[in-house]
Amino acid sequence: MILVQLIYGGSNVLMKLSLQEGLNQIVFVVYRHVLAMVLVGPFAYMLERKQRPSLSFSIAAKIFALASLGTTIHLNMFYAGLAYTSATVGCALSNVIPAFTFLVAVLLRMEKLNIRSTRGQAKVVGTLLCLGGSLIFTFWKGGYLYKGFLEKPLIDGFNAESVGKIQHVKENWIKGSVLILTSYTAWSAWLILQAVISKVYPAPLSLTTMVCFSASLQSSFLALFFARNPSSWKLEWNLELLTIVYFVSVFFHISYL
Template sequence: MEGCSYYLAMVLVQLIYGGSNILIKFSLAEGLNPIVFVVYRHVMAMVLVGPFAYVLERKQRPSLSFSVAAKIFMLALFGTTIHLNVYYAGLAYTSPTVACALSNVIPSLTFLMAVLLGLEKLKIRTARGQAKVAGTLFCIGGSLVFTFWKGGYLFRGFVKSPLINISVAEMRHVKENWIKGALLILTSHIAWSAWLILQFSSLSNFGSLVSQAVVSKVYTARLSLTTMICFFASLQSSFLALFFARNPISWRLEWNLQLLTIVYCGVVISALAYYLQTWCISYRGPVFAAMFSPLQVIIVALFSAIAFAERLHFGSLIGTFLIIVGLYCVLWGKRKDNLVAEQTENGKGVLEDIKVLENDISVTNPVARERT
């Protein structure tokens, strides 16, 4: 039952992220400043989660050293400040479907970073090693096809006219903006992959590469960890706002869709989704968390086809197919790695038991001891 809970949690996370892409696209089209949005959503999440963290984890909260605080600061920098601000800038130039489809490169980017940092062992002569390399190449190739080649329309839309008229002008993007938006989104996913790696293997110090310590295991109070990530994210984005969002009008909130988006993302994403991801990553690792990203494409594509009358391009279909094939090649290789690791650990355990048994025999049986 516990194993199923990890899968259900990550499916819920993808549903949450899929819905947020739609709402955020609307709000950006209505003039919501993306940096101001990042500040507000994380302040709201911090205010919401903070009291629960204080009450529920008061007795089990570990001490916060400077080293752990620096690691949490880096988590906020890569996972929210850089990732979200660049992602929303890209979303303003393209459609939510494109943004979600490109999220499928995250597992390959995560795997590539893990290899470069020495967290993943790549045995190129084995089938699992070749699968991971091929999957990474498929994902990179698919993302390039998706970004630079639209192609013609494949099918007619599910509906003849969009149900939500606000998207008619916004969902038709010229090629230059399409490429610009896709490149920005890919850049944001590099930062997100770095966040996944930092969750699993935090920086030991700023001069070396990585240590084997896990942030979410070193600091086991997950609600407090989520609160501090939101605090640092709001602080970092507020600093950016001093340069890019000086207009006081950008900070004014009204009872409209923009406020609904801030509340949804602050409560559901920054609070609930972050907590669920941290929980899953701490037990199942970053690759497991990244394997569910294709669900976003299905969720958003279906909604966009019905609500926006969005039609599928041939280049988008080919690119998405290559990305998803590459994704599951990487995941298959990772699964085989885990099986081999489990068998190796079991073998070591058996050998240790045999050695202990031999030592016991040599102590209790003088004849056996003389023979040895």
């Protein structure tokens, strides 16, 4: 798990640099999942032929919803927010995921909360620490909390002089944080739904392949409206191609493990 977090940290840095170089986030999501599907698919076919259950309409609909939450909504919102903030903020705010997941699980009655028990109290304290720590790390100003948005945050994602106006930096910082938090809300819902689907479809590689296929279709549909420039789809030997290859490799290995 520590290795996974290090890999995700590196991916955020690469993605931030690629976005600054002009990489279209929707095009990236399409390429990432098409290549991941091609890579994972053969392994899923060879290793899970016997354990793969039949695919019903109900399961297919859940997989489509899973791709919508964990990929189409989460990734596109996250990369949009990352373009406005920094890789450090993206990683810092990821600490809200356990808290959001716990809250959603309690609301759906998938998790029981007994506030009188030591375990229940620990869950509440842990949730508050996750939320509070993420927000403090992101919005801390100078000597005290929420001093105002006229000064640079603790995590410097912008150069005010190059942007020209500090007000513009402020708006981008807030907008980016909101987008990232929204993406993590979708990710938390994805974790809940994934637990449900894994019980009725216990074939992780096949499930990953179908999620990639659904995500590719959904993001391709979005690209019809937001990525119609043909030059956005052109791949060259540069940082953008390295980022796509890195993400596909990471996606495959994490899925397999």
